[in-house]
Amino acid sequence: MNPFEKAWENLSRNWITALPAIIILAVVLMLFNGLLGVHQQTNATLENLQNKFSITIFLRNDVDEFAVSNLISKLEARADVVRPVLYTSKDQAKTFIQNAFSLNAETLQDYNLSLPPSLTITPTKPQHAGRIQAYVQSEARNLLHDVNASQTTQESVTTQMSEFIQNIEATTQRALIFFIIFFIVAGTLLIASTIYLTLSHRHKEIVIMKLVGAHFGSVSAPYILEGILIALAAYVLSVIGTSAFGLLDLSAQLSLNALVLELAGVLLLGSFVSYLTSYYYLSS
Incomplete structure (x- = not known):
């Protein structure tokens, strides 16, 4: 056997x-x-969830387009940290509000409804959001609409998201x-x-x-x-x-x-x- x-x-x-x-x-x-x-x-x-997570940075109304383009190039150069950055001009933001709330141009003008230009930055990982925010604060502080508000609004969400995923x-x-x-x-x-x-x-x-x-x-x-x-x-x-x-x-x-x-x-x-x-x- x-x-x-x-x-x-x-x-x-x-x-x-x-x-x-x-x-x-x-x-x-x-x-x-x-x-x-x-x-x-x-x-x-x-x-x-990570792919949808993004940081919105509001810029000054009179921001220089060349300076914005330069900032975007610097951010996108770090492909390991940042995905392609989306820039929304003031006119594009106004069109978005008009379409989203079905408002006509006269209503927007009467009530002064508008958004400043903005950058939508999507990190490759939510954990990178803090580094991105710190970089924008140091390199493009003069371009931001409201430095303190921009930092405070995103900080809590970023921390909670990172901790949740981890x-x-x-x-x-x-x-x-x-x-x-x-x-x-x-x-x-x-x-x-x-x-x-x-x-x-x-x-x-x-x-x-x-x-x-x-x-x-x-x-x-x-x-x-x-x-x-x-x-x-x-x-x-x-x-x-x-x-x-x-x-x-x-x-x-x-x-x-x-x-x-x-x-x-x-x-x-x-x-x-x-x-x-x-x-x-x-x-x-």
Whole structure:
């Protein structure tokens, strides 16, 4: 009987202990995949939010167009921090108000409704907003409509946005790390106990093999394969459950990469734990 057949026989004989181990490991992996799906959706939402986050800097009504153009060029030169800058002239702002509120030109003139020219600056990340504001304050202070108001209005929003995004990312990352550690600990205990129980049932057979001079590899191979089969079965069951319950978008590249890494980690854990358990038992 080859090692694979013997490993399968061991699983069939000890299914009462192997099956719960497989199910528990599969559930842990499914929970991890579900959390990974939440993390995936959260990242997509945050990325969309980051793309929409912008800073509006109001300029003086008599601002020099050349100075504005020069400031825009300096800002856009930092492509790692700033996305393309949008300049809205005073006339464009007036047209925007007129269209947004369905007002005619006479009404705008009678009530003196107007906005100053402005720059809409979109950071590559909300965390860069503070640096951008500081740069504009130092390099183009004489172009700003109201220095204090411009700084105060954006500062609170920027801080809250940055903290919100960082907190969500940190929380999901900590949760993922927790499930990875939990799976390693649970997998180690379950696989080790299952393999040890199998070794105990095969004690007489193992003693005979050692007496006839069988080396460690030939004796331990079926039990190492048994650990790999337990881990692989748990992985397959978790993928089926993940797909059935829609816990993870399997069409996304991130999901496929995660599943490949999961498979490698599961097989590594199964082989390593069963090897150590076999080595400990056979050496005692």
